[in-house]
Every structure is written in structure tokens, then in C-alpha cells.
Amino acid sequence: MTPELGQLALILALLLALAQGILPLIGAWRGNRALMATARPAAAGQAVFVAIAFGILVWAFLHFDFSVRYVADNSNLELPWYYRIAAVWGAHEGSLLLWILILNAWTVALAAFSQKLPEVFAARVLAVMGLVAVGFLAFIVFTSDPFGRLLPMPGDGADLNPVLQDPGMTFHPPVLYMGYVGFSVAFAFSIAGLLGGEMEQAWVRWARPWTNAAWGFLTAGIVAGSWWAYAELGWGGWWFWDPVENASFMPWLVGLALIHAQAVTEKRGSLRAWTILLSIFAFSLSLLGTFLVRSGVLTSVHAFASDPRRGIFILAFLTVVVGGSLLLYALRAPKVAGGKPFNVVSRETVLLIGNLLFAVASAMVLLGTLFPLIGDALNLGKISVGPPYFGFLFPLLMLPVVLLMPFGPFLRWGKGEAAPLKGLLLRIIVAAVACAIVAAFFVDGQLKATVGVAAAVWIAAGTVLFAYKRWREAPRGRRYPAELAGMLLAHLGMAVFVMGVLLSETLSVTSDVRMAPGQTQRIGGYDFRFDGAHRTTGPNWTADQGIIVVTRDGNKVGTMLPQKRTYLRGQVQTESAIDAGFSRDLYVALGEPMDAGNIQGAWSLRLYYKPFIRWIWGGGLLMMVGGFTAAADKRFRIKRSVDEAARTDGLLAQETRA
């Protein structure tokens, strides 16, 4: 009975979402305050019903209700409780439910924090969020019901994909969705702005913290996904330019552009149309990500069930949302280039160049991701472009960004001066070159690694010098407002990231070896001694576990226990052993016994020495913290002053007349 209540709750949520999406819009159009006021209660009610549905699904998992098909497909009696909760979003239906739950969380937060927004505007913003929710709830109710029954009820269920049975994977989807869905706020603000026919600078300021927070979440989600791929897939890589990874990377890039474009529009009033367009793109790419992953239109290492009916639904939804928004943009976008004028040498110029490069990079990733599809369409056969394409073009597009990064903060808005930059340029060149020369000795003169150190120092030196400048020039207590501190952290994160990528790419050592018990293999100055393998068991798996003792110059570094697990339903999963460190990771994946069946004998093993790889995720986390810090700036909080309130009422009166 209970699962049917879940279904009912979803249908009620859908009806409330329709109310939330339509009534306030009519209210804003007709100037009817009663209709506008329906937005908040409808959003709250919808959130309650979705939360009930989600809770019922969690309950079904915790209580092994295998009469629910989704539960039977993704869990079994031996699955530990924490993975049973993670299993809720382990497959298609549940992950959509999570999507909508998170959308509701954002909407409720927005409803709560938008009390001081002009009434008409808030009504429109919440209505747009409601319309997005309608699309997703209809998708769940009509094509992806998580509460479908399975009769007769099986005694035990299948298993959660073992690839997903990892702590990293437990957090990855919710955090990633927080980012995807978070861009819906900036989107809703822009659409509301277009609907109202005005693009007030103040509205962009209110949208900014939401964008920064969404981007922070997206960064965290991508970092978690990358970490998971590294730890779990046993390939030792951290990024594969896989379509599903690209699907999260494109909104990240556009979101990055949007953060900076919003700063320009908010402070100077310029680039308004561009900011609106980027808001639409960031959210569209989030939807596109969902489409690419869920429709099976592209195949990837992420094996998701695909169903053409679902694909058609999402495509139709995407067409309505994105097509409609872009049509609205074409009709209503600000016609005149507004805002204060700026010179060639100004902060605006630097930010605009960065913006364009991020947008182009995102388009480049989109093209590469869709290339197999284009190949099919033009009958060129199966082509996919893969890492050589991305690996060449992406760094090329990011090079100017890295070069310009230190100068942005130093330049003034509107009219900058080139002269003071000369001193800065000299300092960071000296710092970068000096560090590169020192580094060259440590990396045996490898060009790419040396360049990596130079680039990282280039960014870091610029950022630190700017922080020092603020320290000297700004009055105590106002040196580092949250927005500025967030920028500094994120830029430093970029430096750390660049260092990690280039050093780990060049200096990593991989070795596929066959080792008998007692044998030793030396990699990157570490001695890996294989002490044989034995059988071990976990809650829902058995595993062959190898024992590798690592020493360096005779001193023991650690014991590594890579496993090859066999889960209850026969799926085999490699569990790599990783010895993490500040300056290097040691990584061992267990291959096959050389003598089938004899696990005491020799094994094939894959050994990695990966210097500085942790810096990649460290840099990502710094960027995330930067995004959240900037979002917390007090300046973005809405203060409804008297004249704003007056203007709102005037606006309302004006709209009523029209």
C-alpha cells in the first residue's frame, strides 16, 4: 500500500507544480496579488509531497520491500544499510526523484530568501522554477515510475551496481545535482527578467550568490566523480573526456563564465544580454547533461539503462524549455548595449576575454561529445574524437585564460592603466621563471612538467601579490570581503589544479607486472614487494586480496591491500589500493592469478606511482570553497530600501495598466 502513496504524492506534487508554474505568471501579468501569492504555498506543498515520496522510497529500501521493482532491481538482503540508502539514487528512476527533491529544496530556499524581492519579480521567478518542476515530475510520473510493483514478489533482490558501492559514489550524484539544479535559479531570474522586459542590475546581484553556490556544488560533484573514477575504475586516470563527464563539465565551464559575467553586469551594468544568455546556457547544459546521460543517445563507460521513449520525452522537454527561453531572449533581450563604457585596458575586457574563451571551450567540448552522433548523421561511420582532440584543444583555449588571470584583479573597472601592470608582470615573470628553473632539476628537465610549475606559479604569484596589495591599501576589517576572499581562494585553487595536472601527467609511472610471492618491483624510487594473495570476505562480497609491502630505501612506507571482489550476484569489481600522500600517490590494482584458480601463486598486477595527483582534487576543492565563500558575501543579501519598494509598487501599477 505504501508505495502507492508515494505514487499519489508524486501526482499531487505534479498538480501543485502546475499551480506554482501557471498561477503566479497569470497573477504577474494581470496584476493580481492573490494569484501571485500562490507561488510560495504551492512550492512548499510540492516540496512536502516530493519529500514524502522520497521518504517512502528510502523506507522501501531500508525494509527490503522487493515487491517494488526498483528496490528489487537495485538492492538485496546482504547490501549494507548505507548502500541501500545510496541505492535510492543508484539508477534512473530514483536519481530523477533525487533531482526533483533537490530542485524543491532550492525552490523552498529561494521562496524563503526572496521575501524582500519585488512581488511581481519573485512571483515570476518562482513560477519559472515551478515550470521546470512540472517537466521533471511529469517525466517521473509518466515514464519513470520508481514505485512500480513486481509480481510475484521475489524473495531477494538483484544488486546495486558494484561500481556504485563506494563512499565517493554515494555523495557524487546528490552534490552534482545540487550544482545542476542550482543553475535553475540564475535561469529563473533571467527568464523573469526577460518576461518583465527589464534587466535591473539589482536582480543580477540577487542572482549572484545562487550562481556561486551552484557552481561550488557542481565543482564538488565533479571532484567527487573524478576521485571515484580514479579510485574505483582501476585505470589510475582522473578524467576520461567521457560523454557523461563532459555533460557535467560543460555547465561548469559556462557557470564559470556566468559567475564572472554576473560580476560585470552587477557592478557596471554592461554585458546584460550576455549574462542572460549565459544563465540560459548554464541551465540548458545542465538539462542537456541529464538528457545525454538518461536518453542513451550517446554510449559511454557510464552504463545507464536507456529507453527511447524517455529520450523523446526529455528531448521534447528540452525543446520547450531551452527553445522557449531562447525565443524569449530573441524577442526581449535588452536591445541597447547598456552600462558604463569601458576601455581596452580594463577589468571588463579581461573578464570578457575569459568569458568568451570559457564559452568557446564549452562549445568545443559539446562538439567533441556529439561528434559520434554527427558522424552517424552525416553517414561518416562511427567516429569518436576522444582524448587527443580534447587534450589538444582544451589546454590551447585555457592558455590565454591562465596568462590573463593574474591581471584581472589588478585592473580597474572601466578605465585601467597599463603602466602599473609592468611592475606586476616583471614580478610574476621572475617568480615563474625562477620556480620553473628549480623545478626543471627535480623533473629531469621534462618540458611539460616545467611549464606546469611555471603556469601554477604565474597564477599563484599574481593572486598572492593582489592579496598583499589589498592588505597594504585597504583599511583594516575591509581588506577581504567574502566576495574577494572567494575569488582569491578559487584562483589559488586553479594554480594548485594546474600544478597537479601537469606534474602528474608527465611524471607518473605505470607498470604492468607479473609477480610471484616474494618478488619485488621498483617504481619511482619505491619498492613494491608482493607477499601473495588470500581470500577475504566483506558484508556482501568475497575477494582475492593481494598484500603488497612498500618500502623506500629500506624504510617501510605501508602495506597495500588491493582486492578483486566478487559480489553476490557474480559481478566482479576491482578495488585498487591507494597509498595517498601530499606529493605522490602509490596505487596498486590486482589483475589475474597467472595460474587460473591458484590464488597463492603469481599474479598480474598494475602498479602506479602518481606524483602530485592529489593536487588536482585539492585545487578543485579550493575552487569549491571559493565559490561558497563568495556566495556568502553580505553585500548580496537583499535589502529592500524605501525607494526600491516604491519602484516595485510603481512597476506593479504600470503592469496593471498594461
Next chain:
Amino acid sequence: MSRLLPLIGFMLLVGLFGFGIWWNTQHDQNEVPSPLINKPAPAFVLPRLDDPTQTVSKASLLGKPYLLNVFASWCFACGEEHPTLMAEGSQLGVMLLGYDYKDAPDDAKNWLREHGNPYRMVVADRPGRTAIDFGVYGAPESFLIDAKGVIRYKHIGPITPEVITKELKPAVAALRKESP
């Protein structure tokens, strides 16, 4: 006009996605198209691994279908595939021909001795030249070749029990239907 550009670009994308969905309903996603499918296998003459003085050629194998399995002792994924071949190779209904690719003969022999030898016969292609004719770009790869020497099915990557039941066995059954 320029404000319409994003919309036009997006509509092009929608067209492409619509096509993609249609295409996927028409085609099997796991199908790896090879220009060689339903074409005669390239002619080859290769020495046997166990006795290099004897050679095996395409002509000498005509008359019976066989599964040509490209493997190598250095190949990690071949180790994953091997237990499957050991367990189910004899029940495939076609001869299993091992194709040792770019490998030192002694390594290959040791490897087969340690892991077991599922093959009726093994040929060695040490320089990997014949493999170019087959379009091999990595091990393991498998080719199902019929009695007339035509390639009927190709699989890239390790053969798993699932591949055998879902793809290989139907392909073998299709061969049987034609020439009982």
C-alpha cells in the same frame, strides 16, 4: 537577427538529437561496425606457435567455420577473457583458433601452459603484419569466420559469458542455419 542565432543553433542540436534517438532505435548500440563484416577474410599464411616449421593458411581452414581469437601474453584484458574461453570455448560449436599477436613465442607458450590452452590450434603473428589486414587494433579481438572464409561477426575487447550468450551463440546458430 543576431539575437536569433542561439535559437537557430539550438534547433540544429534538437534536430541532431532527434536523429540520434531515431538512429538508436534502428541500430544495436553494441554493434561495432567493421568494414570487414560479410567480406572475405584477408588471406593469411602464418606459422604455428607450437611448430613454426608448419604453417596454417586461410585456404587450409576453408570448409569449417572457426573463431579467430587475437590474444597475447602481454595483454592484461586477455587474462580477463581467458577463463571464459577455457570454460565455454569447447561448447561454442566452432573451432577456436588462437592468434598470438606481436608476442615472443616463448612467452606465449608459457602463458598458455600456466593458464591452460583453450585453442585447437594457435598461429603466431610476431611482426603483427597480417593483423593489419584484419584491422586489429588491440588485443583481445575475435572474428567469426564461416566455412567459405567470410568474416561474419567481430568482437572487440574481452569475450564475456554475456557476449557469448547474447552475440556469439546467435551468430554461430545463424551459420548453422545456412549450411547444416
